[in-house]
Amino acid sequence: MTSSVDMMPGFDRMQLQAPFDLTYYNEQPLSGGKFHSHAFYEIYYFHEGRCTYLIGDSVFTLKPGDLLLMNGLTLHCPNVEPDSRYVRSILHFDPAWICKGLSETAKSILLDPFETLRNHRMTLTGENREEFEGMLADIHRLSSSTAGFRQERMTLRIQEMMYVIADWCQAAVQDHDSISEKERHVQHVVSFVEENYMLDLTLEGIARDMHITKHYLSSLFKEVTGTTVFKYVYHRRINQAKIMLRLHPHLSITEISQASGFKHLAHFSRMFKAMVGTTPEYYRRSGEELSLT
Structure with a gap:
């Protein structure tokens, strides 16, 4: 693919x-x-x-x-x-x-x-x-x-x-190697998201890759990390957008939105504002230090 x-x-x-x-x-x-x-x-x-x-x-x-x-x-x-x-x-x-x-x-x-x-x-x-x-x-x-x-x-x-x-x-x-089986499953999710965050991810697809049910995946990830799988996915995508906004000024906001895994620009803009506290355009212009959280 x-x-x-x-x-x-x-x-x-x-x-x-x-x-x-x-x-x-x-x-x-x-x-x-x-x-x-x-x-x-x-x-x-x-x-x-x-x-x-x-x-x-x-x-x-x-x-x-x-x-x-x-x-x-x-x-x-x-x-x-x-x-x-x-x-x-x-x-x-x-x-x-x-x-x-x-x-x-x-x-x-x-x-x-x-x-x-x-x-x-x-x-x-x-x-x-x-x-x-x-x-x-x-x-x-x-x-x-x-x-x-x-x-x-x-x-x-x-x-x-x-x-x-x-x-x-x-x-x-x-x-x-000494981590628990639960932690190993969560690390598998994190690795899967790292390699595929730019694609159209679904809970079913991630669970299928791990050979477990999506219900078990959701409860396990929440238990170990304190957050949901898709909150983590969006966090990863927004971090990627922040990196690209700083390092690739020639790319448009729409291009960065798509490369970060968002299908729609409006959704990307709303998520970015909610998680970063400012718009992608302002973040790019602000000249602040690169900050990944």
Whole structure:
């Protein structure tokens, strides 16, 4: 299914041309950063500069040494301060290719940080930072060489990097695994909404995806979160609209309304005013700090 986001200006559905791709120590200024998504995983490392990174409705103010692990499907976009340096290394990879030939246990170890934590930020310091930057540099040197079995050797080095990352993420993954079944269901709803908020969602459709009844879904979500599923959906859509109003001034209010998941402009305007306290037009003009709640 093609979503409205795929057809909107200012969004990219990225394609991977090889099993993995490393952009190392990229110092080029970012011109017109776009929200994008892709069906491959991403390891993003921030070397230097001033940047706010938006992943879905999460906002990370980055500092040197920050490492982002992304499953790729969630819309994400860097917002770099004007006239600031923006130095980053980005590794995109196809998880099926990277894990080809490995045991199921090994696959689980390498992919758990991406699949369980989904979009995760950690800050590397000291020996961890030195080790990770050394691995990045080593993969980059190999990618630029004419050595025999270059791709196979790069795959091994990327696997080693992922083992190191998995080690660093063990505590966070274990904390996630210790959550209750009810909390796991609610996280499934949140993940489903994150990937589909721009589409025409129904309670029946979400419940069907989870293989539970819509009555059980409604009561469970309310019990754990204190709010309803569709209050959460509208909250997510309005947050997306706020991000787009700030970062995409070339888009009309109607385009932003549609890309955020609203069928009708009037409904969008009413919901935005009720939740934000002002109209979308005024919010765009106000120049206030980006605030996501």
